Amino acid sequence: MKLLNNFNTKLAKYRKNAKKFSKNISTNVGTSLTTSHNDGLASMKLPVTRPQALRMQIISDSDHYHSYFTSRTDVPNNEEYLEKPTKFLQKATKDNFMYEGHFHEAVGKILLIAQCFAMMPVRGVTSSHPRYLSFSWTHIRTIYCLIFITCSAVDSIIAVYKVLNAPITFNNIEPMIFRIAILIVCVSALNLARKWPELMVQWHSLEQQLPEYSSQKEKRRMADKIRMVFFVGMILSLAEHLLSVTQAIYFAARCGATDDPVKNFLLIASDHLFYIFPYSYLLGWYGKLLNVMSTFIWNYMDVFVMIMSIGLTYMFKRVNENLEKFKNKQMPAVFWAERRVQYRNVCILCEKVDNAISMITMVSFSNNLYFICVQLLKSRNNMSSAVSMVYFYFSLVFLFLRSLAVSLYSAAIYDESRKPLRVLRSVPKESWCLEVKRFATEISSDLVALSGMKFFHLTRKLVLSVAGTIVTYELVLIQFYEPTDLWDCKSLLKNFKHQKLLASGK
Amino acid sequence: MAQCFCLMPVRGVLSKSVKGLSFRWLSFRTSYCLAYMALTVADSLLTLNLVRRAELDVRNIEPMVFHTTIFLASIGFLRLASKWPKLMRRWQQVERQLPAYRTWQERGELAKRIKTVTFVLITMSLTEHLLSTISAIHFANYCPATSDPIESFFRNVVDQVFLVFNYSPWLAWLGKIENILLTFGWTYMDVFVLIIGIGLSSMFKRIKRQMEQHKGQAMPESFWCEIRRQYMLICDLIEEVDEAVSGIIMLSFANNLYFVCIQCLKSINTMPSIAHAIYFYFSFMFLLARTLAVSLYLAEVNDRSRDPLAILKYVPTNAYHIEVERFAMEINSMSVTMTGLRYFDITRKLVLTVAGTIVTYELVLIQFENKGFLT
Numbered sequence: 001m002k003l004l005n006n007f008n009t010k011l012a013k014y015r016k017n018a019k020k021f022s023k024n025i026s027t028n029v030g031t032s033l034t035t036s037h038n039d040g041l042a043s044m045k046l047p048v049t050r051p052q053a054l055r056m057q058i059i060s061d062s063d064h065y066h067s068y069f070t071s072r073t074d075v076p077n078n079e080e081y082l083e084k085p086t087k088f089l090q091k092a093t094k095d096n097f098m099y100e101g102h103f104h105e106a107v108g109k110i111l112l113i114a115q116c117f118a119m120m121p122v123r124g125v126t127s128s129h130p131r132y133l134s135f136s137w138t139h140i141r142t143i144y145c146l147i148f149i150t151c152s153a154v155d156s157i158i159a160v161y162k163v164l165n166a167p168i169t170f171n172n173i174e175p176m177i178f179r180i181a182i183l184i185v186c187v188s189a190l191n192l193a194r195k196w197p198e199l200m201v202q203w204h205s206l207e208q209q210l211p212e213y214s215s216q217k218e219k220r221r222m223a224d225k226i227r228m229v230f231f232v233g234m235i236l237s238l239a240e241h242l243l244s245v246t247q248a249i250y251f252a253a254r255c256g257a258t259d260d261p262v263k264n265f266l267l268i269a270s271d272h273l274f275y276i277f278p279y280s281y282l283l284g285w286y287g288k289l290l291n292v293m294s295t296f297i298w299n300y301m302d303v304f305v306m307i308m309s310i311g312l313t314y315m316f317k318r319v320n321e322n323l324e325k326f327k328n329k330q331m332p333a334v335f336w337a338e339r340r341v342q343y344r345n346v347c348i349l350c351e352k353v354d355n356a357i358s359m360i361t362m363v364s365f366s367n368n369l370y371f372i373c374v375q376l377l378k379s380r381n382n383m384s385s386a387v388s389m390v391y392f393y394f395s396l397v398f399l400f401l402r403s404l405a406v407s408l409y410s411a412a413i414y415d416e417s418r419k420p421l422r423v424l425r426s427v428p429k430e431s432w433c434l435e436v437k438r439f440a441t442e443i444s445s446d447l448v449a450l451s452g453m454k455f456f457h458l459t460r461k462l463v464l465s466v467a468g469t470i471v472t473y474e475l476v477l478i479q480f481y482e483p484t485d486l487w488d489c490k491s492l493l494k495n496f497k498h499q500k501l502l503a504s505g506k
Numbered sequence: 507m508a509q510c511f512c513l514m515p516v517r518g519v520l521s522k523s524v525k526g527l528s529f530r531w532l533s534f535r536t537s538y539c540l541a542y543m544a545l546t547v548a549d550s551l552l553t554l555n556l557v558r559r560a561e562l563d564v565r566n567i568e569p570m571v572f573h574t575t576i577f578l579a580s581i582g583f584l585r586l587a588s589k590w591p592k593l594m595r596r597w598q599q600v601e602r603q604l605p606a607y608r609t610w611q612e613r614g615e616l617a618k619r620i621k622t623v624t625f626v627l628i629t630m631s632l633t634e635h636l637l638s639t640i641s642a643i644h645f646a647n648y649c650p651a652t653s654d655p656i657e658s659f660f661r662n663v664v665d666q667v668f669l670v671f672n673y674s675p676w677l678a679w680l681g682k683i684e685n686i687l688l689t690f691g692w693t694y695m696d697v698f699v700l701i702i703g704i705g706l707s708s709m710f711k712r713i714k715r716q717m718e719q720h721k722g723q724a725m726p727e728s729f730w731c732e733i734r735r736q737y738m739l740i741c742d743l744i745e746e747v748d749e750a751v752s753g754i755i756m757l758s759f760a761n762n763l764y765f766v767c768i769q770c771l772k773s774i775n776t777m778p779s780i781a782h783a784i785y786f787y788f789s790f791m792f793l794l795a796r797t798l799a800v801s802l803y804l805a806e807v808n809d810r811s812r813d814p815l816a817i818l819k820y821v822p823t824n825a826y827h828i829e830v831e832r833f834a835m836e837i838n839s840m841s842v843t844m845t846g847l848r849y850f851d852i853t854r855k856l857v858l859t860v861a862g863t864i865v866t867y868e869l870v871l872i873q874f875e876n877k878g879f880l881t
Contacts, residue, residue: 472866
């Protein structure tokens, strides 16, 4: 025990020295961007001489990925990447709380939480470097995820069966839409998990090319924001779910058809299961568990899109903040060429991320659109009790805020990507050159934004048009809608009767 | 002048140079403004109470929308007031760098224009308010609730207060004053946005005038460089101003959209008396004109920003420098507009879109409308 601790402290010291040493190297020798995978080496020193600039290039598909994995042989020699001999419940050192400002470490724990709910089965999400990420079909997380997908597929089929047996209206298909959306998201998250290691390695290598952070505070900024968004989103969704449970319990107690309150509750919570099967205690809890997980995933998909957008926005921000420093200054053409390459690389990353997650974005958006329409329509119903009213308005407001937050955070990428234009406008006449012109033209002609499978791009204007669409649909839907009491006992009692028939074996 | 009506608590707005401007949370004007806001909140809550009693409907929530908008606008103005001195300093800095005025007439033009617009709009809004008071008095006489005509007038005007409290003349006058202040704030919001639009587009005009003098002449590169620099300064300024006021623009647009819809809808009602009819049509016309004016003046910023492009086309071949090319390219690729929180750019095309939207909503709303008396 003592020996191990000793070893740890020694290692930390050694690592510090190594960092210092590498920084010295970087100041003396200048930079070599593509070849370095050391954080300390990524600092840019100006002015850049010609040969160095020539070495910088736009990331090609295989370039960095392979360079990382082929150079893996020299990892053991590099102290920076020597994995700590980890121990269960190890005492945390200062290093554990130091951020390098990478996206990978910012999302690590969040992905770990998501994995508890069967999303994104990637190994090594909390490791220090994305190269330790891996995906395999036989790993326990993947199997867990596959089991969940199978369960929810069965669940969806049962839900569809129940919906099809009743008259189909815009409102009635709600549980079906909910389950199908979650199924699609799960499958596309699994798909994303396969691409995730490669994507993160690319992201990481790009981060090292970008201008360095100037302070520790700046390094924390992205991680803090991502964590904040995640926790606020999750706590609100937890509150919503608790309210929904409260409401169901209240409802069950008020028009209890049986004496057993637990049975009453479970019959409501997983009503679609008991539409087919006779009541059993275990099946009820199984349905409830699936429901909790689905609700988490439903909220998580929005949060995930937000997190990815925040990450990309901060990439652009880093480029922009560095550019702002050189506003109105005379810089050589090489400088602009290099900035343009940085900017271009971020754009390429953005496109890659978009390709990877656009299915999730699409589902999240259409899902939100549908649920807002349904909830708005439901608001014309008369609420029978205070409990259901509180739950209903809370969930409506939460839904609104969540949809708005997703659209605004993802629109921020586009806003941020246009900002370099302001700096380029103020380039003095003497240093205006072909490279600056090219940079300006590229920025103004490109549309860098996340998209929903390329059907629509997420910009601020989209938010307005979506709002307009919702109002239009709502006006049409209202004309066909007859308000009913949402929580009347009649429908419940009908379920009970059906249940009794089932139990008696028809 | 807006300060009398509790908006924009900035000190020293009348001083000759911008140096005198300052904003403090503790100044008398700010506390006046805060007191007003507290009063508005109380009033809005009372209104909410009133609205809640009736059935929720597009038309019934009108007083609530009115109160909420004004409350939001006064928050917007308060926030703007804290930024205002800095913004004005920047504005003046930019103005100093623009080409000088040639005549006295040109110099006075901007101030004259702003004064005219403000005067016209404020007078109209005053007239509208007077008409509304007259129709309320008429209505009070027509079907009096109590024997005292003054009391029945107040009961009619500030009904949201007396729904909760017992009648008292002090409370009635307070409610009426609050009502006047609110109406002013409502109009002022549009006027303010309009003035900003005029101010910004006039700067582009100055550049255009300078360029027109040298239209078709072979000018040295340094001339174009200077013009381009000035143009970019204005663009940066517009971006800054837009960031500061776009919340108010958004509010003003949304508010106008809603009220135009409502008034249109009301127009199919039968009017109880001629006083009502006059009031109604006047206020409707005023609303339409005001909305149109706001959109057009703000869209003018965008129009004016494209003007230099036309003049650049006259540059002769031998004087077509790289700087001219850059200028043209930049004008082409930029969209210099005022925005509503960046959700929409205000251009002339927007006006048409908004009109289309109004007609669509109107058609749907009319189907639900059951005609009835306004009262």
